[in-house]
Amino acid sequence: MHHDVAVLIGRFQPFHEGHYGLVEAALERADRLILLLGSHRCAPDTRNPWSSEEREAMIRAALPAAWQRRLEVIPIRDHLYSDNLWLAEVQQKVLTVTAEDERVLLIGHRKDRSSDYLDLFPQWDFQDVPLQSEVHATAIRQAYFSDADATEWAAHVPEAVRAFLTDYRATGRYRWLRQEADYIAGYRQLWSVAPYPPTFVTTDAVVVQSGHVLVVRRRVRPGQGLIALPGGYLNQQEPVVEGMLRELREETGLKVPRPVLEGSIADRHVFDAPGRSQRGRVITHAFLIQLKGGALPAVRGGDDAEKAFWMPLADIYAHEDRFFEDHVQIIQHFISRL
Template structure:
């Protein structure tokens, strides 16, 4: 059966030979292809190093001209804590790009547990495409950012992608990501001797006042220079609330009495997506502190924070690709409830 539209969902970090075969299979079965590009506007790290624009350039440069004419690239955001929000965005984007009578085919490859999303679209036919290669983007990124010899990754990507990645190594962003990769590798090595994989507990404070949220710019790795919520690891001998208030004061110097802060806690939630941090399994307890309107209290960076400042809520999404880990989604969770 020939379809009007094929849908292919992925991050393509980077685009490799296996992805190329998926596109070929999709275009064999459909007149045109909607390529949904995941992790849109994520802050760069070694899991999502390239922006949506950079990935689209890679993909288009690697494909024949006649394939490109039948291809539409549509970025979509991640929603770590709500499959339904993610599904709604996918459905909305596909609906906007198709006609009501179009026959739609979802194309994909079931590689592991991360492919569960392929079963979430019963309204479309599905084609599972086996890949001739066992290449994975994760292995390519690990070799590329470890400084390994090109032979360990270059043969797995199209020539145009190889050229892009070779040029990219001369950029400041590559050097920053390489340092991040080295830090993460060293951090994981420190814990590799533990008798079982460790689970870390952290706290984060979402302090909101007069349409602003209190944030910091990170002084240390990982995420050096990125915007983050004030927070950090829980000490062994403190309660979670105590740890949150301690980190808040250490990183921002917020001049609000402790009883006022405690009395202004309006909500709390645990954020535990298994892949939320590249350091390992990190579960954070986040608290919403809703302060009364008025003049914003003075703040200053301290401890692990290079700078502390009040950000207007309207600016969060303008800067979402500069936020550390899942902190935009943590903020979004709370401010949607205020």
């Protein structure tokens, strides 16, 4: 049966020959295609190196002009800790560009557990499309951000994408990402001799006062230069709350008496999405510290923080693509409860 609209969901980091085949299959089965571009406004790292704008440009450059006229690209954000929020955003984006009586077809390829989202849309028809080649974006990125010969990644992407990626290698952003990739590879190598994959425990402090949240700019890799919550690894002999307060003082120099900080803890939550960190399995215990209104205490960067500063809550989303890992979502979790 022919459909009015096909929906294709993915990150396309980068857009490769397998994705090209999915687009072709979608346009064979529907009059037009809505391509939902995931991980919108994520800070760049080696899992999500290219912005939504860059990825859309790659995709459009790779497709024939006749296909582009039938294509609409819509970015969507990640919601690591709420499938329902993600589903609601996907449904809302599709509803805004389709009529009530249009027949919708979800296009996808079931490859592993990362494809489970394809079962979450019973209101649409579904078509599983086998990939023309078993190429994976992860393998392409690993080769691209390494010393591997260009043939290990260039052969798996359309010509226009190959040209974009070749030019991108001359940019400062590529050099930054390559240094991040080298750091992550070295970090993982250090732990490769462990008898089992390690699980790391960290803490983060969400300190809120007078409509501001206390953040730092990271001095070290990974995420060097990105905005983050004050926090770090838990020492072997300290309770979680003790580790959080220690990291908070070391990274921000916040001069608020300890009894006041402890008495201002309004909430706590564990954030444990398996893919939340490039370093490996990192589980963080985050605490909301709600200080009374008034003048903002002086802070200064220290330890792993190049700078500490108070950010207005209204600015978080304006700068969300400069935040480390899932820290925007951690802040969002807490401030939505205030």
